Amino acid sequence: MTAATPSALPVLILHTGDPDDTLKSQFGGYAEQIMQAAGLEASAVDIVAVYAGQRPQAPACYRAALITGSPAMVSDKEPWSEDTAAWLREAVAADLPIFGVCYGHQLLAHALGGKVGYNPAGREVGTQTVELMPTAAGDPLMAGVPATFPAQMLHAQTVLQPPQGAAVLARSDLDEHQMIRIGRNVFSTQFHPEFGPDFIRAHLERYGRRYAAENLDVPGLTANVRATPVAGDLLRRFLETYAPGA
Numbered sequence: 001m002t003a004a005t006p007s008a009l010p011v012l013i014l015h016t017g018d019p020d021d022t023l024k025s026q027f028g029g030y031a032e033q034i035m036q037a038a039g040l041e042a043s044a045v046d047i048v049a050v051y052a053g054q055r056p057q058a059p060a061c062y063r064a065a066l067i068t069g070s071p072a073m074v075s076d077k078e079p080w081s082e083d084t085a086a087w088l089r090e091a092v093a094a095d096l097p098i099f100g101v102c103y104g105h106q107l108l109a110h111a112l113g114g115k116v117g118y119n120p121a122g123r124e125v126g127t128q129t130v131e132l133m134p135t136a137a138g139d140p141l142m143a144g145v146p147a148t149f150p151a152q153m154l155h156a157q158t159v160l161q162p163p164q165g166a167a168v169l170a171r172s173d174l175d176e177h178q179m180i181r182i183g184r185n186v187f188s189t190q191f192h193p194e195f196g197p198d199f200i201r202a203h204l205e206r207y208g209r210r211y212a213a214e215n216l217d218v219p220g221l222t223a224n225v226r227a228t229p230v231a232g233d234l235l236r237r238f239l240e241t242y243a244p245g246a
Contacts (some may be wrong), residue, residue: 007245010046011038016103017051017070022206027199030068034101038235040068044245059186061092064088065103065244066235067193073157074116075108076107085111095174097185097242099173099235102155105180105188112182115161123172123214124153126200127228129192132157136169140241141187141234150176151191152200153232158190174212186241193234199224 015031018024027033031047046115059065067088074081088111091098106116107171130151136142151158151172159177161246162168168180172191179189201222204211239245 006063009061010044011076011239011243011245012056012065012090013045013047014056014065014067014085014104015047015051015054016051016068016107017072019071019203021208023199023202026202027196030070030194032196033199034066034068034235037232040239041082045181050080050163051079053243054056055083056087059087059094061095063245064097064099064239065091067098067100067107067188069102069104069154072103074110075101075118075141081107088112092182092186095183095185097229099189099237100118100188101194102192103153103175106157106159108182108188109159109161109163109166109168109177109180109185112163112166114159114163114166116157117160118156118235119158119160119175123156123211123216124158124172124174124190125211125216126153126204127151127197128153128174128191130170130172130231132170133168135167135181136179139169139181141181141238142169145230149230150226152195152197152228153191154195154200154203155190184209187189189231189234191231193231195228197217197227200225 013031018029048054106221131148168179173176204222
């Protein structure tokens, strides 16, 4: 038996949680949304529900790994999350291309020595503006990306301190670490490339009372929701650049 070439290997989706059942029934789970945003067919992925106790194979079994968002909190250090952090350290050491989103962004930072906790600036929700940092210049993934672009946000915790040596590629008004690169081929975003405007509107409608109790302007946030094509293309671009399929 011969080993599979990297381009023929599946993309791992580390599934770290899901929206509530109502939103999931309308829009699919977080793994499904990431798969679609990345332009992947079901036959090309291996979805591993780490939050439910499943474990991925060795990093060499995949051509890349994508990490979903989650309602869980990285700072709770649940056993499944800490186990996944250990796997990520192994995967980074093995030079596996990785892209983490929201919880995945924070989990990568935590795994590699960064600090994660509640954002002192408060919850960031809705369609917000992301601004590229000078460090993004010359990055192959960010080639052609405008200096500012809208992206979907949905988080209370954040990367308070990136891992040593990480490059901060983008920020927003409420979060200085919206996008990070570690080494050559490990990226993560606090914003959600995979979310469309309909999902964000439905989320704001469902959780509007909670957010209003936090003094968030829910009507204003809802009115500002819009499409985010630049952010939405990043997962597909990442795979094309760092882990092209067969």
